[in-house]
Amino acid sequence: MATISDAWELYANLVLSSSPAYCIRTETGRWNNHIVKYFGSTHLVENITNKNLLSFRAALVKKRLSPQTITHCLSLLRRVLHRAQQWDLLDAKLPNFDMPKFDNKRVRFLTKSEANTLLVELSLKSQLWHDISLLALHTGLRAGEIFSLRPSHFDQPNSALYIFETKSNRNRSIPLNATARHILKANCAGSTDFVFKEHDRQIKNVNRIFSTAVQTCQFNTPTQDRRQRVVFHTLRHTFASWLVQAGTPLIVVSQLLGHKSLQMTSRYAHLAPTQGATAVKALEQFVDYVNIGGPL
Template sequence: MEKSSNLTNLKGIKKNPKVKSKKFTGVYSQNIITNGRKDVMFYFNFKDKNDLNIKGLPKLRWIKVGKKSEGISLEIANRQRNSQISEMNNGKDITLVSIKKKNKDVLRFQTLAERYFVDKRITKERMSRYNIHIKPLFGNMDCFNITKKQVKEFLYKYSEKAAPATVNAVRETMTAIFNHSIKEYELNRINPCVGIPRLKTDNERERYLSTEEIKLLLDVVSHNKLIWLTVRLCLCTGARITSVINIQKKDLNFINGVVTIKNFKTNSTYRGFLPTDLVEFLKDYTKDMKLNEYVLAITEGKKPTFPNIRWRLKPILDDLFNQELEKDDRKNRVVIHTFRHTFASHLAINGTPIFTVQKLLDHSKIDQTLRYAKLSPNSGQDNVEQLYR
């Protein structure tokens, strides 16, 4: 009975600390009790290059080798440590002592995606693109194990069933997710998407509204102030619809005819300009609004949404401009985004310098704006006429 009592008491004793070996680097011993007898457990540690922490640095890995009662000694623990490190340095995954990475230790691509979505306040459209196309294959993978070859094979297979523009959008989403963690969270790896070329596309919207079509549209929607104002703001600023519906009264500068616009793609703001007649209309339209109220609010005090605007405007656009066109005819169908294309196209037609068009559209790269250069009246014809004379 006395022996049993002593064993019970031993269970409540705190574990003894690990003692560092004076003879061998990274080798430790710990006094323990095995079946009521004093024993020694041996360990070693090392920095595991195959298992990186959230900053991309090797984790300190502890390995339990065995007990003295099992024939293990400091020398044996040291030999196993050296063998482990040799395997690791030769580029092999460490399996000698069956190291199993716990799920909580793996930095999954899903974690990188969630950081990106939260920090950048990404639109539901882009989140949906990730959840549908990327997450099923890469979401649960260790981000350090995703290779360029895997990404290329994924995009190639995906291109067999999706349009080039959609494939490019998926590629850009993966690239952005990796770049965000590399820049903001010190992720120590090369973006596997770097060097993978975009697919050539031939479905950029070419349709823009003529002056006569703009007048027709404004006349048709003139009975609905909200829709009329939506169309005017889109056509006068060239902003994306997401930016337009987020304009608040405090963003309007009636004195200078300027509106502050939020670019949700870059999480920044820029200035748009309003013609005098629209400024006067807005003064009256927003006179009873509070500064934080949304100009295009459908319900007082509530933020407008794209579906609410689209539901009201799409049938009108289809009736006026999309008769007899296929539903997937991206080049020729008039949609809400056509207003942005119309804004840029008419600027170019009126001779606005391409760099000014870039600034007004808030394009980060001039390449995005150069598509409108061909519409400029000084597109080169006059210069060719004057050659060799």
Template sequence: MFGGRDSTGRDSPEPIKGKRFRRRFKTKAEAVRFESLVRQRLVQDAEWNPKPKDKRRLTELVDKWFDLHGHTLSDGVRRKEILLVLAKALRDPVGRELTGNQVNELRRAQMAKGVAGKTLNNRLGYLKAVFNELYQLGEIEYRNPLERVRPVKLQERALSFLSLEDINVLLTALDARDSSPHPPMIARVCLATGARWGEVEGLDPALVRNGTVTFANTKSKRTRTVPISAELEEALKAHLAHHGRFTHCMETFRRVLRATEIKVPQGQASHILRHTFASHFIMNGGNILTLQKILGHTSLAMTMRYAHLSPDHLLDALQFNPLASTCSGSNLSAGVTAKS
């Protein structure tokens, strides 16, 4: 290291502690310039001038995430509220000190109180997204402390859908309700296009044209155009011209659905019309790839949930199973009878 100077300005025999640099120069001016350059680099070097540890708490990180990214999401405000409640339940730890065990312990306690596994997985995903996004933006210098925490494994549930008789019952019940004119028309558009209820609620009247309806406020942020019948187009235009744009009325739909004798699994009421469209589309011989485009699924795996409803789905199982090739129907029946 370079030598120091005493109070009189003379060279001090006592060297400054630290890393030593040796190099020969022809002139003193070159040596002085080199000394200045090295000192400047050492000040800028993170190894010699480390940043203080990030002590921001989880609530502060959530606020920063919302300011930098969350406000751009369609559900950003709702997600921020969930994250702040979650941070409070975790006792608002310093972000970099949060551990997977803390989250798992909270998850176990919430599960014991009856919180659904899907809800817990959503909360974990929201929390991971905060750290991932802040790290991606360079706002934090440490990796996601929850990257190894796995979601709860859920039992896949069969999607419910309405029969033709159920559809008639539901539409009749909606038409009979006088509180709002919108739910019956929204339901018909959902059944005809497979759109989400919220997508139809936000429908722009100008996008109902030429035998199609275009949804611009979609979950995937991509516009989607679906053909509709001339009768529905005329009725939809007349409705919007007379009653104005659709309003938020999902709760009205839920109440009417609950008042009927139609049984829908918990959590599927909001999407029952979308499931009904997709299910009948496949049962009537529709193509799975076409259905993917109509529903706006970015992944075919999502659409494949309806594949089992296809008339020819996995029929090879009947033809090529071992009993079909080695046993006759009478032998199989006899074997079942004898065993029972």
């Protein structure tokens, strides 16, 4: 009788294998660290019930996982079971997946002073992580996108960076300013595989050097709301926040970030409350005088 592990093996080989490398690592990690330890030998037909799913969710909560991580685990399990049903491994109605409700949108971004403080601290600890962090601030790239960069992605003559196999599955081109060009040019020199490497290997995860630098800068406190804590992804939010504050339209910011929809970028709208007034004021250049109810 087929087990959940059997279904996972098929899913990993037939579906997940065609995903980007970082996605394979992440999903495999979720399965091995959380799902297989709880459901690994469970028979698909007999024991996948609503009660078992609630027990599984409770077990994840006890591990003190974030609501988002719990949702990702449940979502992965649901996808595997759905495929098992398609492949005739599971001849039963799928149980209900009661997903946690949460607002996980990070709102924290760095001020110019905080960014400079962090970069100075990083430069004292690691030039590599200083360069990676500075590039994130000037491009808005995700950590995985930076770690996957190859010299061939850097179009120096046209000052552009081409991003492939992104989280949103949308390839995009990012224009580069002088700072970003300098970082890429310096780190591409002599590299034939990845732009940024540690111990001559591709970087897989954010190094503790970054979190230690954040700790030294005293940006976080133990009781702080996790959405307010400074992590590497904060650099991406800082990139977007600074652009909006500088008057960049949300649609342009959305394109640079590679968001699937403008709704994802709307979280930054409050940073430019005067853009609407500025926009309608611009209409005055087209009409000098309108006699409605007397002189203006």
